[in-house]
Amino acid sequence: MKPHMLNCLGLLLLPLAAQAIEPGPSSPQQHHTEVWLQMQARNQLASNHAQPASPGERELSLQRWMESFKHPIPEYYKEYSTGGKGK
Known part of the structure; x- marks a missing residue:
C-alpha cells in the first residue's frame, strides 16, 4: 500500500517539477535555418525567371515515372533484418 x-x-508532484522551454532558436544555426524557411514560405526568394525543363529532361522524367509501374505492389511487405541473429 505504501509504495502505491x-x-x-x-x-x-511531477507537473510542479516541469519547466517551460523558452521559445525561439537554441543556436545561431537554427536561427538562420528558421529565417530561410520563413522566407521560402512567404515566397520572398522566388525567382523572377521561369525555369522550364528541357524536352530531354521531361522525356527522362516521364520514362522514370512509367518504369515505376513495372514493379508489382506486394500484398504484404516483408520486414528485413539489418543484422544479428537469424540471418
Whole structure:
C-alpha cells in the first residue's frame, strides 16, 4: 500500500517539477535555418525567371515515372533484418 501511495504522490508532484522551454532558436544555426524557411514560405526568394525543363529532361522524367509501374505492389511487405541473429 505504501509504495502505491508514494507512486501516486510522485505523479501528482511531477507537473510542479516541469519547466517551460523558452521559445525561439537554441543556436545561431537554427536561427538562420528558421529565417530561410520563413522566407521560402512567404515566397520572398522566388525567382523572377521561369525555369522550364528541357524536352530531354521531361522525356527522362516521364520514362522514370512509367518504369515505376513495372514493379508489382506486394500484398504484404516483408520486414528485413539489418543484422544479428537469424540471418
